[in-house]
Amino acid sequence: MEFKEVVGRRRSIRYFQSWRKVEREKIQIMLEAARLASCAVNATFLKAIVVIRDNIPRETLDALKTPVSALTIELAPVHIYTYVDMAAYKGAQARLKKLVDVGALNATHGWSHKFVDEFVWPNILKPLADNPNLASVAASAASDAGIAICQAMLAGVDEGLGVCLTAFQHDAINKLVKAPKEWIPLFVLLVGYPAESWEAGGQRPRPPLEEIFFEGEYGKPFKADPKVTEQMKAAKMIQAPAPLPWRKEEIKALARMFGLPE
Amino acid sequence: MASIDKPLEEYDSVKIWYQGLREQSGVEPTEDKSRLELLAEFCATLELDPDAIVAACLLRKEGKETKISIKGRRSMAERITDFQAKGGAEGREQAKRGNTIRSFLIHNGILLQSGIQI
Numbered sequence: 001m002e003f004k005e006v007v008g009r010r011r012s013i014r015y016f017q018s019w020r021k022v023e024r025e026k027i028q029i030m031l032e033a034a035r036l037a038s039c040a041v042n043a044t045f046l047k048a049i050v051v052i053r054d055n056i057p058r059e060t061l062d063a064l065k066t067p068v069s070a071l072t073i074e075l076a077p078v079h080i081y082t083y084v085d086m087a088a089y090k091g092a093q094a095r096l097k098k099l100v101d102v103g104a105l106n107a108t109h110g111w112s113h114k115f116v117d118e119f120v121w122p123n124i125l126k127p128l129a130d131n132p133n134l135a136s137v138a139a140s141a142a143s144d145a146g147i148a149i150c151q152a153m154l155a156g157v158d159e160g161l162g163v164c165l166t167a168f169q170h171d172a173i174n175k176l177v178k179a180p181k182e183w184i185p186l187f188v189l190l191v192g193y194p195a196e197s198w199e200a201g202g203q204r205p206r207p208p209l210e211e212i213f214f215e216g217e218y219g220k221p222f223k224a225d226p227k228v229t230e231q232m233k234a235a236k237m238i239q240a241p242a243p244l245p246w247r248k249e250e251i252k253a254l255a256r257m258f259g260l261p262e
Numbered sequence: 263m264a265s266i267d268k269p270l271e272e273y274d275s276v277k278i279w280y281q282g283l284r285e286q287s288g289v290e291p292t293e294d295k296s297r298l299e300l301l302a303e304f305c306a307t308l309e310l311d312p313d314a315i316v317a318a319c320l321l322r323k324e325g326k327e328t329k330i331s332i333k334g335r336r337s338m339a340e341r342i343t344d345f346q347a348k349g350g351a352e353g354r355e356q357a358k359r360g361n362t363i364r365s366f367l368i369h370n371g372i373l374l375q376s377g378i379q380i
Binding site: 018065067068070071074075248249251252258259260261262 | 283287288289354357361362364365368373374375376377378379
């Protein structure tokens with residue numbers, strides 16, 4: 001699938017074919033996409049633990065559900081529990097020097113081993129590594145983790161899977177997955193084949209581009225060019241908006257298939 | 263104890279339920295009479311009218327916003343599970359007993375998730 005179409009097709013899927021296993025290689029592809037994501041100081045803030053739902057004891061499965069995520073968690077055959085690793089700044093000094101060695105950070109931009117050792121590490125990164133509770137550290141770590149999760153989600157869509165990022169009860173699953181203390185739980189990425197159509201009722205409503213993005217300064221909208229919008233429609237990045245005319249009928253059919261309230 | 267003193271359709275919570283079924287779910291509630299019959303049976307079991315059943319899931323404190331009561335919601339979910347198990351129905355019909363009541367509460371703003379029942 002072309003990239004723009006992958007972006008356009010992604011939806012939060014809430015009805016999965018609960019009985020259908022997901023091929024392990026597809027999960028590997030998703031994890032690889034996350035691993036290759038952009039990350040500050042080459043630190044892998046995102047950590048994740050893949051769990052096959054059917055391997056979770058029933059008591060644990062029930063305990064890890066939140067009121068709004070219960071059904072989706074139950075339906076999804078693969079759960080990827082995501083965390084921010086607040087210890088990821090540690091080791092940044094060596095990783096940055098490796099980026100110098102491989103030609104990613106270059107003298108053209110002022111980078112050298114000496115700059116890393118004598119300025120970047122002691123003055124910038126070490127204080128951050130020593131103070132993981134600083135809001136700026138948490139924000140940048142969560143941002144990088146989010147980017148990585150997004151790439152995994154898009155890779156999943158490209159593989160024909162449905163994905164949904166949702167909340168979970170951290171303590172309940174941690175007894176099973178034993179995540180380290182310094183990992184802060186984020187969301188569970190639910191994965192499986194969609195039981196609803198991939199359109200899932202249409203592309204979700206979002207505010208217009210001009211309302212959320214600005215040019216030059218806040219308050220001056222970034223004006224969308226209608227021609228470009230048409231190109232994105234042709235590339236299937238912008239798709240038919242929700243609700244598609246048959247969505248209610250689809251939900252009724254799903255409710256009856258799974259025995260859910262209408 | 264709030265006893266039923268008028269037709270169920272005249273309770274505000276039932277009107278809200280019907281409106282939700284029509285507008286959100288695309289279902290015409292009057293087409294299936296068993297909906298109201300099941301609600302009546304549930305009301306009789308709890309000895310509460312429909313509005314009181316919804317109220318039992320809420321926390322109302324003067325001067326504060328109304329919240330969903332964690333205890334009330336949990337207790338109601340258990341009562342629905344019990345109600346579903348009784349009545350002699352099996353399979354989909356049994357699920358329908360519980361889901362009808364869940365639907366009534368859901369459209370009245372009380373989040374309930376039953377899990378798969380296939």
